[in-house]
Amino acid sequence: MGRAPCCDxxxxxxxxxxxxxxxxxxxxIQLHSPGNWRNLPKNAGLQRCGKSCRLRWTxxxxxxxxxxxxxxxEEETIIQLHSILGNKWSAIAARLPGRTDNEIxxxxxxxxxxxxxxxxxxxxxxxxRLDLLDLSSILRSTLCNQSSSLLNVSNLLGxxxxxxPELLRMVSTLLSLKQENPETLLQYLQQNQLCNSIDTQLQNNQNIMQLNDHHQFQTPVSDVSSLLNQTQFMQAANNVEGLFSDMTNFSCQNSQENLIPSNLMNQAFVSQQAPINQVLYSSPSSSNPTVPVPSESSSLQSVLNNGNQNNFNFDSVISTPLSSPTPLNSSSTYLNNSSTEDERESYCSSFLKFEIPESLDISDFM
DNA sequence: AAACGCCGCAACCGCCGAGGT
DNA sequence: AACCTCGGCGGTTGCGGCGTT
Incomplete structure (x- = not known):
């Protein structure tokens, strides 16, 4: 173990x-306590530098x-603390008795x-992050693997x-709103903040497209604001929803794999608002393990009703800072400590409820 | 069983801030 | 104020073990 001497x-x-x-x-150290680490090696008869001694000891x-x-x-605590503190390993270690920052x-x-x-x-x-899943490459890969040209790929260039991913998130949120509480959607669409955010996001997207009623993509439109009145955006959302339904059906029919589950979009939004520990370690005994977390009937509603977020800010969905981590003594259900790594992974996967194909190489993200 | 590649983790490196002179 | 020393921290490295082919 460890690194070989690189120099002497x-x-x-x-x-x-x-x-x-x-x-x-x-x-x-038992006899004298560390004292001055620089002097320790000499006093202890070690041919090491003080720093090496200190690291070895600590x-x-x-x-x-x-x-x-x-x-x-411990793992849940690490995740929660990391969501708050970032890579402050020493600070995280301070909350985990017996564990060192290096180990964590x-x-x-x-x-x-x-x-x-x-x-x-x-x-x-x-x-x-849907982009971590690289849906576009998954889709392209699936389509290109079809031996028969059941679908003209060029039609899907759009x-x-x-x-x-940003657009996906935005649309998925709208779909969530639309499905769970259309009135709330309208209410929040009426808040200019949302439209402004959408406008910004779309303007940042150089491949802005116009959706028509036949779920096909046409040439980019120069004036995206035309998409941003409530009725038209709802129409666009409807079209995208239909498109994903079509894609899912296509995928199922042709590859026997549901690469883009119909509930993915909603779950992405729901999970976004859920503490990460709940995403990872939701109780397997919950009444419906495929429905993530929220204790309220609607996670969306809970977000919208949150007193600290009276104004639902679309940016929070897009740029996704973790705004309200759960307390460390979260009451989420733990798996027992003897569970294996595979079991942990299994719960994670089943919870998020979508499959990542073998062909997807995540090493690029590491 | 040999070769290969991946993974885990102990240990090193370099930087930074605090405190002393 | 400038410099030095020291301890602490986060990032990185690379050996050895282990699984796979």
């Missing part, structure tokens, strides 16, 4: 510690270090981060623009 400056040893060195260090030899697998409680950092990079990515969750922002 000042005659000091580097690389993995031997049991003899460990014993010397432990014995010395990360490995300290008697109060808890070793072994992280429990679910390693665990994050080798386990949690990858798991989040596999489930389409941005490990930096802790929010779902999907690259449609599958812009």
């Amino acid at each position: 400056k000042n005659g000091l040893k580097k690389g993995p510690w031997t049991p003899e060195e460990d014993h010397k260090l432990i014995t010395y 990360n490995y030899l300290r008697p109060d270090i808890k070793r072994g697998r992280f429990s679910f409680e 950092k390693n665990y994050w990079n080798t386990h949690i981060r990858k798991r989040l990515l596999r489930n389409g969750i941005d490990p930096v922002t802790h929010t779902p 999907t690259q623009a449609l599958l812009n």
Whole structure:
């Protein structure tokens, strides 16, 4: 284990510690306490630099270090704290007795981060990111793999623009609103803030397209504001909804795989508002494990009714800061500590309820 | 069983801020 | 104010173990 000595400056040893060195260090610290780390190696008879001694002690030899697998409680705490603190490993470690910042950092990079990515969750922002799933390439791959040209791919050239993640998020949110509470949607569409946000997002999209009633994409329109009155945007949302329904059906019919589940869009929005720990470790015993989290009948409603968010800001959906992390003593259901990594992964996947095809290489995101 | 590639993690590196002179 | 020392922190490295072919 560990890095081999890369140099031997000042005659000091580097690389993995031997049991003899460990014993010397432990014995010395037990007798004298570390004191000045720079002087410690000389006093302890070690051919190491003080920094190396300090790291060895704090990360490995300290008697109060808890070793072994992280429990679910610990993992959940790490995720929650990371959503608040970011890569402040020492601060996170301070909340996890017996764990070192180095250990937590390693665990994050080798386990949690990858798991989040596999489930389409941005490990930096802790929010779902459809672009991590690279839907456009999934779709293209699926379509191109069809031996018969049941669908003219050129007709779908516009999907690259449609599958812009920001636009997807925006549309999915509108669909959620529309399905769960159309009146609320209208109410919030009437707030100019939303329209402005949509306008900004669309203007940032260089591949703006116009949707017609036949779910086909045509040439970009120069004046996107024409899309932004309420009626027309609802129409656009309807068209996109139909398109995804078509795509899903197409996918099911031709590849036996539901690559774009019909509930994906709604779940993406719902998950966005849910604490990440709930996304990852929702109780498998919940009445409907495919319906994520929200204890209220409508997660959307809970967001909209949140006293701190009287004005539903579309930017919060788009840029996705984690605004209200759950308390550390969250009452979410833990899996028992003896669960395997596969079981954790299984719960994560089943919870998000969509499949990531084998062909999708997530290594690019790591 | 040998070769290969991936993964986990201990340890190193470089930077930064606090405190002392 | 400038410099130095020290400890702390986050990022990165690369060996060794393990699984796969």
